[in-house]
Amino acid sequence: MGFEGAVWQVRGGREPVGEIVVDETDFPWLHGTFTPGPGFPGVRDLFARELVLTEDEDWETWEEVHDEIRRQVSLVAPDGPVPEFLLHIEGDRAWFRWSDEPFGED
Template identity: 45%
Template sequence: MTDHHDAWRLLGGSTLVGTIVIDEPGMPWQCGRFLSEPAFSQFKPWFDEITALVAAEEFERFDEVYDLIEGALTLESPSGAVAEFLLHIDQDRAWFRWQDGPATS
């Protein structure tokens, strides 16, 4: 489990996009404060759209939009990159779940 106040890094290639400081550890979702970097501005519209789709319960478009996020960004735990993640960012809050290895069917 993630410790309280662990910092996770969101990267676009080698560029730091933002840091998530965990303040509500739990499983399966980790929640924390999102500290954005200037590079986040290019990805923010995708996260805004994901938030709007979930609020409107338009789940059929979720995968299409989230694929953009997965293709462009990586999430690093304090011990290194994770294989898969599902990340939501809304203003200065982030919540996510992750897997160390690829999902199995």
């Protein structure tokens, strides 16, 4: 399956959070243009905090923020929801990886 040009959806509780149009692949990561939806303001600060924690290498707090992102949003591939993902959003760019199976506990 080719990924470039594919549209992935980020969904929240009641409103769409946004869409990602994939324009670059760097396996296992996909990168693309992010277009926010009406639900994005409700999670924008979580994504900003997640990036800061990554840069600071504060993995314990990052896990907490990542878990909250996963509680509030889901990632939907062109052929349906994915059970597990890591998603970063910064400005109009998003990059993510996903799995058809839950990630292992390391």
